[in-house]
Amino acid sequence: MKKRNARKDDSSLAQKPPKLQPKKKEKTSTSWLKVVVLSLTAVVVLGFSVKILPVLIQQFVFMYRLRLPFFVDLSRPADFSLNHTVNMYLTPQDGISLGVWHTVPESQWKAAQGKDLNWYQKSLGDGSPVFIYLHGNTNNRAAPHRIAVSQILSSLGYHVLVPDYRGFGDSTGQPTEAGLSTDALYLYDWVKARSSSSSLVVLWGHSLGTGVSTNIAVKLQEKGVVLDGVILEGTFNSARQKMGGVSPFYWFYASLPGLRYLFTPEKKAVFPSEENVKKMKCPILFLHSEDDHLAPIEIVQQLYEIAASSQSKDRVKLVTFDGSKGYLHNGLYRDPELPAVLKNFVESL
Numbered sequence: 001m002k003k004r005n006a007r008k009d010d011s012s013l014a015q016k017p018p019k020l021q022p023k024k025k026e027k028t029s030t031s032w033l034k035v036v037v038l039s040l041t042a043v044v045v046l047g048f049s050v051k052i053l054p055v056l057i058q059q060f061v062f063m064y065r066l067r068l069p070f071f072v073d074l075s076r077p078a079d080f081s082l083n084h085t086v087n088m089y090l091t092p093q094d095g096i097s098l099g100v101w102h103t104v105p106e107s108q109w110k111a112a113q114g115k116d117l118n119w120y121q122k123s124l125g126d127g128s129p130v131f132i133y134l135h136g137n138t139n140n141r142a143a144p145h146r147i148a149v150s151q152i153l154s155s156l157g158y159h160v161l162v163p164d165y166r167g168f169g170d171s172t173g174q175p176t177e178a179g180l181s182t183d184a185l186y187l188y189d190w191v192k193a194r195s196s197s198s199s200l201v202v203l204w205g206h207s208l209g210t211g212v213s214t215n216i217a218v219k220l221q222e223k224g225v226v227l228d229g230v231i232l233e234g235t236f237n238s239a240r241q242k243m244g245g246v247s248p249f250y251w252f253y254a255s256l257p258g259l260r261y262l263f264t265p266e267k268k269a270v271f272p273s274e275e276n277v278k279k280m281k282c283p284i285l286f287l288h289s290e291d292d293h294l295a296p297i298e299i300v301q302q303l304y305e306i307a308a309s310s311q312s313k314d315r316v317k318l319v320t321f322d323g324s325k326g327y328l329h330n331g332l333y334r335d336p337e338l339p340a341v342l343k344n345f346v347e348s349l
């Protein structure tokens with residue numbers, strides 16, 4: 001109703017335009033007036049952009065506003081061919097709501113039809129391995145390459161939990177490095193409280209998610225918890241990838257047109273993966289495509305060497321995928337060998 005009233009008001013205003021016929025004499029002064037008005041508008045618009053630009057910059061650091069496909073309903077995972085998945089909202093912190101999908105092992109897809117949250121939570125205690133998938137910096141948990149990973153893990157008989165960090169997807173709040181870690185740690189604790197004590201709980205970080213994964217692996221170790229296993233796919237290393245001292249993330253976005261100026265030091269995102277892998281004591285599996293255009297293969301090779309020499313080659317593995325396959329940064333899920341690689345890793349834990 002309010003909206004309608006407002007519209008009525010608008011139209012009544014629009015109905016009485018001033019009927020001033022400019023006289024010929026006034027023509028010159030009118031065009032001068034136009035120039036003045038246009039210049040003033042330009043000044044105001046420019047001033048305004050300078051003011052809002054820092055805000056825009058902040059928005060783009062994690063690119064979490066870039067939500068493709070648009071208009072998806074994240075509360076209906078079955079619409080994304082995940083018919084044995086439940087959508088839920090967790091509260092890692094006051095005022096922060098996280099959208100999370102939980103997919104059960106594929107063998108349970110029939111039993112899962114029409115089941116509620118309770119059923120899903122109980123199923124977490126069935127002893128199957130549980131994966132927490134921490135995604136990259138664009139889009140949300142419905143992105144096709146993320147759904148594909150859930151389907152592979154589920155077909156192998158594992159549970160998969162895929163959160164949208166704060167500010168991503170339908171989760172509330174603003175993303176920061178610390179906030180993303182809080183969200184992931186909360187989900188880990190949530191899973192541990194519900195899974196069987198014999199269940200493996202494995203983290204899988206992709207891209208930005210690798211930074212979150214190594215951050216929380218170290219945080220958990222400080223509390224005396226060593227993760228069962230961590231998969232790092234499409235890893236970056238901010239310590240080795242500074243470009244011109246601009247931002248550790250400059251390299252990451254330099255290849256995305258128009259975005260290179262958006263990564264400023266103010267955001268203070270660090271993601272010290274190299275320092276983290278030196279400290280990590282859990283088995284690590286690096287997955288990387290040789291043609292990854294955002295995170296060059298040399299970077300992960302260095303990181304692998306660092307991690308392997310801090311632990312041992314038994315506990316740290318690197319599996320690379322031939323560049324000719326064209327997987328780039330997101331496409332590893334397409335590899336027919338991937339399920340076997342994952343299964344071997346889980347069985348080695």
Ligand SMILES: *[C@@H]1O[C@H](CO)[C@@H](O)[C@H](O)[C@H]1NC(C)=O
Binds near residue numbers: 081082083084106
């Ligand atoms: C539900 O998902 C499972 C596992 O992906 C699939 O095998 C099955 O065909 C799907 N069933 C329906 C009715 O969509």
